[in-house]
Amino acid sequence: QVQLVESGGGSVQAGDSLRLSCAASGRTFRTYAMGWFRQVPGKEREFVAAISRNGGSTYYADSVKGRFTISRDNAKNTVYLQMNSLKPDDTAIYYCAVTLSVPATNSPAYNYWGQGTQVTVSS
Numbered sequence: 001q002v003q004l005v006e007s008g009g010g011s012v013q014a015g016d017s018l019r020l021s022c023a024a025s026g027r028t029f030r031t032y033a034m035g036w037f038r039q040v041p042g043k044e045r046e047f048v049a050a051i052s053r054n055g056g057s058t059y060y061a062d063s064v065k066g067r068f069t070i071s072r073d074n075a076k077n078t079v080y081l082q083m084n085s086l087k088p089d090d091t092a093i094y095y096c097a098v099t100l101s102v103p104a105t106n107s108p109a110y111n112y113w114g115q116g117t118q119v120t121v122s123s
Contacts, residue, residue: 002026002098002112008092009117012086016121020081022096022114028079030054033103035110036070036081038092038119048094049081050103059103064088086121093118 004024012018020036025070035050049070058070069082079096094117097110104110 002032004098004112006094006096006114006115006117009119011120011122014087014121014123016086017065017082017084018086018119020094020096020119022079024077024079024098026077026083030074032098032100034070034072034079035097035099035103035105036079036094037097037107037110038090038094039116040092045095045107046092047105047107050099050105051079052103057075057103059105061105078091086119088121088123091119091121096101 004022006022008020033052036048037045038048039045040084047061048064051070051072055072067085096114098112099110
C-alpha cells in the first residue's frame, strides 16, 4: 500500500506560478513511476505529466508542455509539479499517482492516488 499526500495548491492570478508537492509513504518510492493528473468537476481526469523511476524521462500533455515541469527527489520520497505561466484553463483538482509499471498517460495504469489539491487560476 502506498499513501500519497499532495500539497501546494491555492488561488493565483493568471501568469503566476505554483509548485505542487506529493509526498509518498514507503521505502520503495524509487521503484515507482509517478504521474500528475487533473480533473474539473463533470469532466474526465486528464493527464498532466509523468516521470520515470529515476527521473531520467519525463512526459507532458501538450496543454502544459513548456510551462509545467515534473521532477522528483527520491531521497525525500517526493514528486513535484512546477507550474509556471498559469492560465484559467489550468483550474482543477490536481492528483498525483503511482504506477507500478512504466510511466503512462492514461489513468487506469496508475495504482495509487492522492486525495488531490485544488488549483484555481483567475484572469
